[in-house]
Amino acid sequence: MSLSLYQLRKLRITAYLVAVGVVAGPFYVIFSDGFDHLFPYINSMIGGVMGALFISWVELELLSGKKRFLKFYYVLLIRTGLYGLVIPSMLFLIFVISRMVRYDLSFGGVLSSSEFQNYIYEQDFNVAIAYAIVLSFLASFSYQMSRKMGQGVLLSFMIGRFYHPIKDEKVFMFINLKNSNEVINKVGRFNFHRFLKDVTYHIAPPILIHHGIIHHYVEDEIVIYWDKKSAFKRAHCINTFFSIIGRFETLKEDYLQKYGHTPQFQAALHAGEVIQGEIGELKSEIAFYGDPVNTTSRILGQCQLLQKPFLVSEQIKNNVQLLPDFEWVDCGVLTLKGKDDKTHLYSVKKTALSD
Numbered sequence: 629m630s631l632s633l634y635q636l637r638k639l640r641i642t643a644y645l646v647a648v649g650v651v652a653g654p655f656y657v658i659f660s661d662g663f664d665h666l667f668p669y670i671n672s673m674i675g676g677v678m679g680a681l682f683i684s685w686v687e688l689e690l691l692s693g694k695k696r697f698l699k700f701y702y703v704l705l706i707r708t709g710l711y712g713l714v715i716p717s718m719l720f721l722i723f724v725i726s727r728m729v730r731y732d733l734s735f736g737g738v739l740s741s742s743e744f745q746n747y748i749y750e751q752d753f754n755v756a757i758a759y760a761i762v763l764s765f766l767a768s769f770s771y772q773m774s775r776k777m778g779q780g781v782l783l784s785f786m787i788g789r790f791y792h793p794i795k796d797e798k799v800f801m802f803i804n805l806k807n808s809n810e811v812i813n814k815v816g817r818f819n820f821h822r823f824l825k826d827v828t829y830h831i832a833p834p835i836l837i838h839h840g841i842i843h844h845y846v847e848d849e850i851v852i853y854w855d856k857k858s859a860f861k862r863a864h865c866i867n868t869f870f871s872i873i874g875r876f877e878t879l880k881e882d883y884l885q886k887y888g889h890t891p892q893f894q895a896a897l898h899a900g901e902v903i904q905g906e907i908g909e910l911k912s913e914i915a916f917y918g919d920p921v922n923t924t925s926r927i928l929g930q931c932q933l934l935q936k937p938f939l940v941s942e943q944i945k946n947n948v949q950l951l952p953d954f955e956w957v958d959c960g961v962l963t964l965k966g967k968d969d970k971t972h973l974y975s976v977k978k979t980a981l982s983d
Contacts, residue, residue: 636837638684638688641684641687641688642680642681642684642688645680645681645683645684646676646677646680646681646684648676648680648767649673649675649676649677649678649679649680650673650676650677650680651676652676652763653672653673653674653675653676653677653679654669654672654673654676656672656756656759657669657672667726670726671722671723671726674722675718675719675722675760678718678722679715679760679763679764680767682714682715682718682764683764683767686707686710690706690710691703691706691707707765711761711764711765712761715757715760715761715764716757716760716761719753719756719757719760723744723747723753724738724739724744727741727743727744790904790905790906790914791905791906792905793903793904793905793917794903794904794905795901795902795903795904796855796901796902796904797855797856797899797900797901797902798853798854798855798856798899798900798901798902798904798916798920799853799854799855799856799859799860799865799897799898799899799944800851800852800853800897800898800899800916800920800921800924801840801851801852801853801865801868801869801895801896801897801924802849802850802851802852802895802896802924802925802927802928803831803849803850803852803869803872803893803894803895803896803928804848804849804850804893804894804895804928805824805827805848805849805891805892805893806892806893806894807892808820808847808848810889811823811887811889814887814888814889815887815888815889819887823887823889823891824848826883826886827891828845828850830875830876830879831850831872831875831876833875834868834871834872834874834875835852835868835872837871838864838865838867838868838871839854839858839861839864840852840853840854840864840865840868841853841854843916844913849928852868853916856899856947859899860947860949863948863949863950863951863954865897865944865948866897866940866944866948866950866954866976867951869893869895869897869938869976870954870976870978872893873893873937876890876891876893892937893937894928894931894932894937894938895928895931895937895938895939896924896925896927896928896930896931896938896939896940897924897927897938897940897941897944898920898923898927898940898941898943898944899920899941899943899944899947900918900919900920900943901918901920902916902917902918902920902921903916903917903918904916904917905917922966923941923964923967923971926964926965926966926967926971927939927940927941927964927971927973929964929965930959930962930964930973934959934973934975936957936959936975937975938975938976939959939973939974939975940973940974940975940976941971941972941973941974942971942972942974944974945972945974950976952979953978953979954976954977954978954979955976955977955979956974956975957974957975957976957977958974959973959974959975960973961973
């Protein structure tokens with residue numbers, strides 16, 4: 629059975645955490661035991677792998693879903709309790725089992741041995757626990773900060789990738805909610821904020837599994853971008869929109885029951901060269917400058933006029949190989965607002981093959 633794109637994403641995150649654990653575990657042993665013995669390195673690698681798998685389970689399973697909406701200090705208390713209880717227990721068991729194997733002792737024999745007593749009470753077992761817990765919190769904190777700032781943004785800030793602006797080819801999608809004012813009038817502004825919070829939560833997985841990066845939110849609009857290679861591979865930039873539509877179709881009854889309204893979307897897709905760079909002092913962000921950003925916004929404005937939920941430019945059409953159950957619909961050559969040059973627009977629709 630093949631894995632879904634969402635499962636593959638979880639697998640990639642877990643593999644990354646395991647790789648960090650395999651490297652970080654032995655790193656501690658170098659300073660505590662040196663290079664004289666092999667077993668401490670084996671134990672630390674096992675501990676690193678187990679710790680990474682535990683962090684992965686906490687972040688991707690236990691604290692996923694609606695639990696993400698818990699207040700910060702609730703989540704902090706949960707993490708503190710779990711890491712404080714599980715990680716010392718994990719290290720303790722690894723230490724005991726290792727000595728059972730090495731010296732052919734029973735569990736009780738290890739517990740009563742002078743070596744065990746000396747390591748627990750006299751040597752650096754407490755330091756090893758503190759190191760493991762701090763490392764776990766750093767890994768968890770980095771993962772959470774990466775989620776808050778956007779995929780890859782934290783690393784880009786840390787290494788100064790965009791400290792000096794660079795030219796790059798990007799694909800942009802502007803997607804917005806249709807009839808927002810109607811929803812506001814129906815549910816009120818406070819409930820509309822809750823509505824938007826639910827929408828942005830549910831819209832994230834389809835974007836992530838198709839390798840899109842959420843740039844920012846502007847009222848009822850979301851700006852997403854890709855590198856050209858990842859956007860055009862397997863038509864990810866096209867499939868993102870239809871994955872979003874499919875996801876909200878499955879959630880239709882939940883939204884109707886909660887808000888009396890089902891989210892409907894319009895989207896525009898365009899590609900081109902932009903300047904990408906870090907900007908801001910008190911609040912930094914990575915910004916894009918260039919005509920493709922403005923053009924994508926103008927194309928989005930044509931969705932309502934042409935009565936099409938999804939419009940893409942000719943640049944996209946010429947670079948994407950659609951899957952068999954989709955086809956292009958020519959929407960004509962138009963002059964966009966504020967533009968001198970004409971833009972050839974296309975829509976995408978599912979064919980009968982997908983029924």
